[in-house]
Amino acid sequence: xxxxxxxxxxxxxGLIPFYVLSVLNFYVKSxxxxxxxxxxxxxxxxxxxxxxxxxxxxxxxKENIKLFLLFVILSPIFLILCEIFLKIQIKLLIFxxxxxxxxxxxxxxxxxxxxxxxxxxxxxxxxxxxxxxxISIYPNGI
Numbered sequence: 001x002x003x004x005x006x007x008x009x010x011x012x013x014g015l016i017p018f019y020v021l022s023v024l025n026f027y028v029k030s031x032x033x034x035x036x037x038x039x040x041x042x043x044x045x046x047x048x049x050x051x052x053x054x055x056x057x058x059x060x061x062k063e064n065i066k067l068f069l070l071f072v073i074l075s076p077i078f079l080i081l082c083e084i085f086l087k088i089q090i091k092l093l094i095f096x097x098x099x100x101x102x103x104x105x106x107x108x109x110x111x112x113x114x115x116x117x118x119x120x121x122x123x124x125x126x127x128x129x130x131x132x133x134x135i136s137i138y139p140n141g142i
Contacts, residue, residue: 004114011118014044018129025136034088037133041095042083044126046076048102055109068105075101089134096130099123 021037053072056065075098082094103123110116 008118011122015125018126022129022132022136025133034133038083038091038095042079045079045095045098049075052102052105088137092130092134096127099126
């Protein structure tokens with residue numbers, strides 16, 4: 001990757017809202033903070049699935065990818081429904097799982113090892129931020 005430094009900077013700066021909101025929720029208990037966190041998660045997940053969708057369409061592969069395409073296209077719709085209808089705890093768990101699932105898709109289809117290393121670290125850090133905000137909601141346990 002020619003622009004690895006700028007790509008890393010942009011990717012890791014995307015973590016700032018996750019961690020600022022997670023830590024802020026420990027001090028200022030507010031549904032607004034949690035709502036902003038989940039909406040930001042939804043936006044990032046939709047972006048990641050859109051990027052994966054584009055890659056699956058552009059890159060020809062010998063594998064049958066119809067099921068993957070269907071999953072990638074329907075996931076943001078499912079996640080929007082989760083955002084609207086589910087309790088915060090379940091929503092955060094589902095979003096964290098979907099960050100992991102999009103990482104698995106990237107691992108299966110992307111070939112750029114530098115990018116995959118960055119994505120793996122980012123996925124772990126994003127999932128940790130989801131755990132942190134859950135802890136901030138329930139500091140004494142569930």
